[in-house]
Amino acid sequence: MATKQTIWPLEPHTAAKHQLLAQYLDAWFPILASFNKRIVFLDGFAGPGVYEGGEPGSPTIALSRLLDHPNFAKMHGTTFDFVFNEQNVHRFQSLKTQVAQIQSGRNPWPSNVRIQTVNQSFTTLGERMLTGLEGKPLPPTFAFIDPFGFKDAPLDLIQRLVKFRRIELFIYFPYNNVNRFSTAETLADPHLKALFGTDEFKNAPKGGAGSRKQFLHDLYQRQLHDVCGFDYVQSFEMVNADNHTGYFLFFCTRDLTGFDRMKTAMWKVDPAGGRRFTDVLAGQTVLFQEDVDTSPLRAELLAHFAGQTVSIKEVTDFVVGKTPFISSHVKRKTLAPMQADGLIECPGQKTRGQYPDGTLIRFPDA
Template sequence: MGRVEELRDQTVWKSDPHTQVKHLVYRHYLQCWMAKILQTFPEATIVDAFSGPGVYSDGPAGSSIVVAKTFLEHTAHRRFGRLNLICLEERPDRVEELQRQFTELPQSPQLKVSIQPPGAFAEQQARLASLAHLGRPETPVLWLIDPFDLKSAPFTSIRQCLGGPRDEVLFTLFTNELHRFCQRDGFDKTMTGYFGGTHWQTAIAERRAGTRKEAFAAAYQQGLQDLGLFTGGFGIKISNQSARYHLILATHSEAGLKCWAPVTWKLDSYSGQGASADTADAPSLFDEASVVDRLDVALRAHAGTEQRWETLSSEAARLNHMDKHLRKVLDHLAAQGLAIRVDPVKARTAWPEGSTVRFYAPDDVADEAS
């Protein structure tokens, strides 16, 4: 079954490395946002407007669970004010699974989870905004908008999410689909609704896939900036492929950008920006027969699983390799999107002792036709 069919037909579907990178962005940003907002205000809200079932079939947590865990595991959470987490999902079967996933989490009086009845974001936005602000427009609200398609999150809905003075949006912009479909007959109306205007057309002049996708991201940010908002963008891509999609931050305050900038720098190596078409031919240890070939093969065999550092280190030792060889191979696999550190969120090095690594197969990172 293909990924499109999985998303359409199954309650729970398999994760992919792009999703893991996106959730790392979420976790990094939430660490900072929570520390700033929840130690300043007595109460704040996060709305996960496309919650999904809360878990992937191969084990990783979904976005709502990521938010809750980030709160519960935050080193400063005992000093936090109250966090209201509002979750919306359109399909009843996924709502039921999401409810089940939350029952497995520890309870905290500082965290209130409100799973809404099944509903569509564009139809429920006004009601969600009312719930999120608690009757006070100044209540800080962070919206996570990660739709399945272009039509589910029109620009008018995104703009409405930013109605309060302390509202922020973290939006998934489908730049790959925009590049592929922007010149299809009759698609211009969808594009204009998605961008809130015709300024998207400036990107069409770009012919290269990567350049055009970046232009679409810039155009979307410009539409938000025209509303007087501060914005940031981050391309979610693997290896030297162009971005599959972009995460766009919209905020009323420069303080939001103070949290955003460190995220993009910390996750640069995860996004594949360190390996581009311009540097792909550069010589490296892996261009010739290497002493780490056997370890490379062994680690690739972990595709589809998460492995603790202790297990990987032991495996490397059995193959007569040291930890420095293990880290070198993990760097090589990460550049291809085949290895992602999923824990800890913050670390001084890419592969610290005690870390957890998720592995993927080459088919998992294969880009769609562009």
């Protein structure tokens, strides 16, 4: 996509990204609204709000997931602030038009939904938000940071914005661009250092595409964890029509339930592993979708909990927080077959193969 275009065609990987966003917001809005009087959705690079074929952009998707949510009426006690920022003036005008159309199409507009469209650089917006807080914490916020390239989302700014515990981050990591410049002494070096918050990107292996990609991926993930202070960080790889990795999306949170919800959305987009979408296979029908292979999870549980008796909660928290799998993979897909095979015992269990809260699971010695 040429950076000077105002509106462009919707590519399959972008549609997949929007699917992840939509599915997560379906859960995030009602959960946060149940115990918060105000929550914020921040779209730092909102774009024009629409695609060439009329498909909705991320601002429209975010608004529709709230306004069309079956439980929206029950969320009347929460104020929802949407901040849509777009620096490019032509895209910003398109964005304002799209937002106006959404608002005019709903009469009366709900008083607890407020929209602010901003025409600034993301850096300017972020600094202005931090100044306006005057030391107070941000309310619970979902920050969607999806820039063009690698020059506009410095880690230092991200770290200061997300330092408050109830902030979640969904951020674009432009692997293809980073890979191109990361080991050459170029004018891009200061931007890459700002992106990573370190100059360790220069240590990326020069040979071997796989090891190089893994190094850069792991470095950015580590910085999101260590510097930005997120307990849980999960990536999702987007592969373009040339079968090359274009970018990664990183979801970052300090809440295990939210982490499980986003990973669940990722497994819906990629039923084979929850980690990757490729344009090459976009639109193809899978005739025979095999069930999730949880044999790696079985082996990991046996190794990690060897010789221990632990609660079902401890097992589920480990699976969600420390493995690629999700909570729905734990009981029926993993523990029940393990119990049937005699690999685990459940002292005091009322019904074999069922694991309600409080269930204890005894793992054999290694």
